[in-house]
Each structure stands twice: as structure tokens, then as C-alpha cells.
Amino acid sequence: xxxxxxxxxxxxxxxxxxxxxxxxxxxxxxxxxxxxxxxxxxxxxxxxxxxxxxxxxxxxxxxxxxxxxxxxxxxxxxxxxxxxxxxxxxxxxxxxxxxxxxxxxxxxxxxxxxxxxxxxxxxxxxxxxxxxxxxxxxxxxxxxxxxxxxxxxxxxxxxxxxxxxxxxxxxxxxxxxxxxxxxxxxxxxxxxxxxxxxxxxxxxxxxxxxxxxxxxxxxxxxxxxxxxxxxxxxxxxxxxxxxxxxxxxxxxxxxxxxxxxxxxxxxxxxxxxxxxxxxxxxxxxxxxxxxxxxxxxxxxxxxxxxxxxxxxxxxxxxxxxxxxxxxxxxxxxxxxxxxxxxxxxxxxxxxxxxxxxxxxxxxxxxxxxxxxxxxxxxxxxxxxxxxxxxxxxxxxxxxxxxxxxxxxxxxxxxxxxxxxxxxxxxxxxxxxxxxxxxxxxxxxxxx
Numbered sequence: 001x002x003x004x005x006x007x008x009x010x011x012x013x014x015x016x017x018x019x020x021x022x023x024x025x026x027x028x029x030x031x032x033x034x035x036x037x038x039x040x041x042x043x044x045x046x047x048x049x050x051x052x053x054x055x056x057x058x059x060x061x062x063x064x065x066x067x068x069x070x071x072x073x074x075x076x077x078x079x080x081x082x083x084x085x086x087x088x089x090x091x092x093x094x095x096x097x098x099x100x101x102x103x104x105x106x107x108x109x110x111x112x113x114x115x116x117x118x119x120x121x122x123x124x125x126x127x128x129x130x131x132x133x134x135x136x137x138x139x140x141x142x143x144x145x146x147x148x149x150x151x152x153x154x155x156x157x158x159x160x161x162x163x164x165x166x167x168x169x170x171x172x173x174x175x176x177x178x179x180x181x182x183x184x185x186x187x188x189x190x191x192x193x194x195x196x197x198x199x200x201x202x203x204x205x206x207x208x209x210x211x212x213x214x215x216x217x218x219x220x221x222x223x224x225x226x227x228x229x230x231x232x233x234x235x236x237x238x239x240x241x242x243x244x245x246x247x248x249x250x251x252x253x254x255x256x257x258x259x260x261x262x263x264x265x266x267x268x269x270x271x272x273x274x275x276x277x278x279x280x281x282x283x284x285x286x287x288x289x290x291x292x293x294x295x296x297x298x299x300x301x302x303x304x305x306x307x308x309x310x311x312x313x314x315x316x317x318x319x320x321x322x323x324x325x326x327x328x329x330x331x332x333x334x335x336x337x338x339x340x341x342x343x344x345x346x347x348x349x350x351x352x353x354x355x356x357x358x359x360x361x362x363x364x365x366x367x368x369x370x371x372x373x374x375x376x377x378x379x380x381x382x383x384x385x386x387x388x389x390x391x392x393x394x395x396x397x398x399x400x401x402x403x404x405x406x407x408x409x410x411x412x413x414x415x416x417x418x419x420x421x422x423x424x425x426x427x428x429x430x431x432x433x434x435x436x437x438x439x440x441x442x443x444x445x446x447x
Contacts (some may be wrong), residue, residue: 035419036446037344039288042139042296042414043281043327044114045349046164046171047107047306050368051376052148052355052397053081053315056098064355064396066368067312075387083320086328087378092387093340095333095445097164099391100348101404105370107303110173110350110407111164115139115173115296117411117422117437125189134178134429140414142176142183143436148293152209154254157185157294158287161192161280166302174296176181178428185294192261193279236446258290259283271333278302278337281326283344285333288343293418299323305349308360331380344382344417351375355396374400377410382417383446390444408439416441 052058057070057079070079073091104110104119118137125269138146141157150156156184158347164171176183190197195351261269261283271280277299286294298303300319306321307314327347334340351373353368360367380386412422415437422437 005104006319007331011213021073021105025399029260035417036369037417038291038293038342040294040346040372040414041116041281041288041330041419043345043347044111044139044285044293044296044298045237045305045323046111046300047318048110048351048353049305050307050311050353050371051316051370051374053099053312053377054084055080055378056321056393056397058355058395059399060357063357066181067316067355070201074200074408075299078389081320081358082196083315084324086324089330090328093335093380094386095384095388095390095444097377097379097390097405097445098374098393099402099404100352100375100377100407102351102372102406105351105372107306107350107370108169109374111171112136112173114348114410116177117408117414117439119253120172127264129134133172134180136172136177138167138177138179138183138426139185139294139296141185142179142295143426144293144413144418144420145176145183146179146426147424152254154292155186156292156414157296158188158189158292159185159296159298160283161276161333162298162301163219164191164298164302167359171302178427178434180406180429181441185296186260191276192277192283193274197261207360216411238358247346254290258292261286264370272329273322275322275326277322278301278326278329281330282333285330285339287335289337290387293412306332306370307353308367308369309363311353311357312366313365328352334381340381343383343384344414345380346414347375348410349375350407352397356397370390373396375406379442385446390442398446406439408437409442410439411437412439413442 003389016066034073052064053066053068057068058064060078071082071085071088072200073088075091079098080093094257102110103114104113109120116137116139121135139157141155148156159174164174168227174185174187174248176185224330238418261279264282269279269282272282280297280299286295287295305319310445327345330345331340334343351370351372354371357366357368359365374397391400391405393399394401415422419438422441425433426436429432
């Protein structure tokens with residue numbers, strides 16, 4: 001049976017030379033038999049986490065080392081920072097890539113690259129375009145929604161607990177970009193650690209909350225005695241196709257159940273840590289159980305990990321303990337539920353932090369600053385070979401001394417793990433063909 005979205009795509013694709021059998025064949029091929037994962041949990045360290053103070057310590061370089069001591073891990077000869085004790089004990093499940101590298105030290109475009117697997121089109125040196133730009137690349141779940149539309153009422157991408165927005169500045173890379181608003185992901189706006197957290201926190205990327213959507217739906221039903229139809233004229237259509245899809249997803253029993261974090265036992269909630277980070281990762285596990293393909297977990301607000309000032313106190317007191325506890329609990333929980341082998345977990349920021357430790361002008365407490373030349377990413381689950389370190393940096397953690405890996409390669413690996421050929425062709429809103437990704441699948445993770 002063809003569902004509404006497939007019918008719309010078929011209807012809109014005839015001028016591209018596609019036929020109904022071709023669409024069906026393409027979907028079958030996209031589903032692929034090589035899929036390693038049903039879900040990807042992208043644990044995003046927004047602002048850029050310090051590789052040296054987490055997964056690539058440099059104890060022999062006194063000017064670089066900082067305040068944290070190295071500790072042994074389950075991998076012989078491999079050390080993590082003392083602030084990562086939980087993941088050090090689980091390093092036999094992890095593949096640590098220490099040679100991530102790119103050339104962009106800017107938050108916005110760096111985040112776009114990490115969250116889409118594509119380099120953002122240049123907008124100027126300021127990198128301060130405040131608009132939601134439909135020329136950007138789509139985030140992973142939006143592309144998957146385009147290539148593998150679902151028929152079960154569940155979204156292909158959920159971002160939690162908040163979108164990356166600072167005032168009027170919308171971080172790029174967290175929307176459907178050139179695919180159009182129809183494929184925008186859902187974002188949870190709220191703290192899952194809060195006692196009054198409710199499903200009504202779910203919203204569309206365009207800012208329309210589910211609560212407002214429900215009210216609008218009821219009002220239209222009262223006035224018109226019927227739900228708006230897809231065939232209504234644009235001028236008379238008061239509820240967009242995207243919003244109708246959102247309402248359908250809201251009423252999906254699978255999504256509603258997944259968001260009911262209050263049903264978790266007190267022990268399980270404590271296991272993840274009663275912090276926003278910990279409960280966000282617990283919510284991610286519930287979305288994995290619902291088989292949501294892409295779950296983006298923002299670890300903090302827009303620049304939580306941008307530790308220019310008070311670097312070590314912030315890592316020690318606010319950032320690293322809840323991250324370590326939450327990711328450790330997620331690994332254990334998925335393993336116990338036999339879900340880790342179908343879930344790819346990635347922990348990464350848009351870049352790392354400088355080997356040097358220095359204060360900003362007019363500041364007295366030093367920090368580390370933007371550093372895209374070398375940083376770390378951690379992978380687990382979905383066939384990842386644990387207990388290995390991929391790549392190496394120099395004595396100060398400043399440059400890779402082995403073949404570097406790029407954010408585009410993370411994107412290719414995400415798509416490949418979910419059964420999508422990274423070279424797939426998609427079309428923008430003007431029907432122009434665009435190659436989805438130009439990275440290289442990180443096969444070394446799985447060998």
C-alpha cells in the first residue's frame with residue numbers, strides 16, 4: 001500500500017523521469033540488507049569538547065596536560081582523563097578516533113558540518129547569519145525521511161532536549177535545509193529531568209509547539225466540522241502538510257509511549273543520573289526502543305562546551321561527570337536489552353580545544369579555545385569493534401600524525417550504518433539533483 005507521503009513524491013517526480021515502480025525499487029534498495037543499525041544516537045557536545053581532557057590526555061606535555069590526571073582504561077596502554085572513569089571501564093566497547101580533523105574553527109559552520117555530514121556553503125567570515133537557511137544541507141534524519149519515508153507515524157529524527165538556538169541565532173545543521181520544511185525533524189523543548197516534563201514539549205523546527213498545534217487542530221474542526229484536506233488550496237489551507245504530519249506523530253502510540261519518561265523506575269533514572277544530560281540519554285534509550293532512526297542528544301545549551309573561561313571548573317563540576325555517567329548507563333542499558341548491536345552511538349563536538357591553556361583578554365581564569373585541527377570522536381554499538389584506538393595525535397594533541405578523519409566521514413558512516421548509500425542523489429525544492437554526502441565510510445571502525 002502506498003501511503004500519503006509516497007503518493008506525494010510519486011506525483012511530484014514524474015517530470016524527473018521517475019515511475020512508480022522506480023520509486024518502489026529505490027525505496028527497497030535504500031532499505032538495504034547491509035544496514036548495521038536501526039538507530040543512531042548522536043551525543044553532541046555543542047561548543048566543542050576538549051579531547052585532551054577527555055579521551056586523548058597528554059600527561060608528558062606539562063604545558064598541555066592541565067589539571068586532570070590520566071587513568072588506565074580496559075584497553076591495555078590506553079588512557080583517558082580521570083574525569084571519564086565510567087567510559088574508561090567500558091573502553092572495551094568503544095572505538096576512539098583520535099585523529100578527527102577539519103579546518104573550520106567557527107561554531108556555526110562547524111556544527112553544520114557535524115550535524116549534516118556536509119560542509120556549509122560559505123556565508124562570510126562572521127558566521128552570524130541568524131536565519132534558518134534553506135540552502136543548508138539537511139540533517140541526517142531529514143535526509144532519511146526523504147529517502148526512507150515511514151508509514152508507522154513515527155518521526156525519523158528527534159532532537160532533544162532543546163534546539164540549538166541562542167536568542168535569534170539559529171544554529172545551522174539541525175533542520176531539513178534544502179529539502180524543505182516538510183522534512184524538518186522534531187525537537188523536544190524541555191528538561192526531561194523536570195518533574196513536570198510533558199509530551200507537549202515536542203515541537204516542529206519552525207517553532208510551532210504541539211500544544212499550539214493541537215489547539216489549532218481543534219479550532220479548525222469546530223469551524224469546519226472536518227480536518228483540513230491535503231487538496232485544499234494553499235490560500236485556504238490553514239494547517240500545513242507538515243503540521244498534519246506532526247499531529248499524526250503526536251497521536252502515534254509509539255511516540256507517546258517513548259516520551260513518557262516518568263514510567264521509568266527510580267533506580268533506572270538514578271542510574272543515568274538525575275541531570276538534564278543523564279535524563280536526555282535515558283530518553284534516547286526509549287526512542288531507540290521505538291526504532292527512531294536518528295536521535296540527536298544535545299549535551300547542554302548552544303555553547304555549553306565552549307570553555308574559553310573557567311575551563312577546568314566547568315568540566316569538573318558541570319560537564320564531564322553527567323556525560324560520563326549518562327553515556328556509561330546508555331551503553332549498559334542497551335547491552336542488557338539486546339539493543340546495542342542495532343544502535344550506533346557517537347560522542348563528538350564540532351571541534352576540540354586548544355592544547356594551550358590561556359585566558360581571554362580581560363579574563364583571569366584561563367581556558368582552552370577552538371581547535372578543529374585535531375580532536376576525538378567516540379563510537380560504540382552496531383558492529384563497531386570495541387577496544388581500539390583509531391588514529392593518533394602528536395605529543396601535544398595539536399595535529400594528527402596519522403590519516404585524519406573528517407566530519408563528512410562521520411556523516412557517510414551514519415548513512416551507511418542506516419542502510420543508505422552516502423552517494424545517494426536527493427533533490428532540492430527546485431528539483432535540482434544533489435549528492436547527499438561526499439565523505440568516506442569509516443570502515444576501520446567495524447574491521
